Amino acid sequence: MDEVAVAIADPVRRRILTMLRDEPLSAGAIAGRFTISRPAISRHLRLLRESGLVRDEVVGRQRIYRLDPGPLAPLLDWLTGLATVDRCERHLDALETEVYRTRRERRSRGPAEHRREHTA
Structure with missing residues (x-):
C-alpha cells in the first residue's frame, strides 16, 4: 500500500x-x-x-x-474506512447536538410543562 x-x-x-x-x-x-x-x-x-x-x-x-487498478484496492479500503469513521462521527455529533438542544428546550419550559409532557 x-x-x-x-x-x-x-x-x-x-x-x-x-x-x-x-x-x-x-x-x-x-x-x-x-x-x-x-x-x-x-x-x-x-x-x-x-x-x-x-x-x-x-x-x-x-x-x-x-x-492496472488492482493495487489500489488496499488503499481504497483503508481510505473508505477513514471516511466511514468520519461519517459516523458526524452522525454522532449531530445526535449529541440534538440531545443538548432538547435538554435546553425542556429546561427553558420549566418543570410543570415537562411533567405534563410525560403524563400525556
Whole structure:
C-alpha cells in the first residue's frame, strides 16, 4: 500500500494514470502530452510499473502501458474506512447536538410543562 501511495502522490503520475484509465498508450504518446522531458516521463512510468499500477508490453518498437487498478484496492479500503469513521462521527455529533438542544428546550419550559409532557 505504501508503494501505491508514493506512486499516486505525484501529480504527473496521477495524470498518467488518468490518461491510461481511458486507453492504453505508448511511452511516446504519454510523453507527448507533457512539457517535461522524456527521461523524466520514463522515470515516472518506471515507478508506476514498480508499484504495480501499470503494466507494459513491448509491441514492435513501442512499449505500451495499461492501467492496472488492482493495487489500489488496499488503499481504497483503508481510505473508505477513514471516511466511514468520519461519517459516523458526524452522525454522532449531530445526535449529541440534538440531545443538548432538547435538554435546553425542556429546561427553558420549566418543570410543570415537562411533567405534563410525560403524563400525556
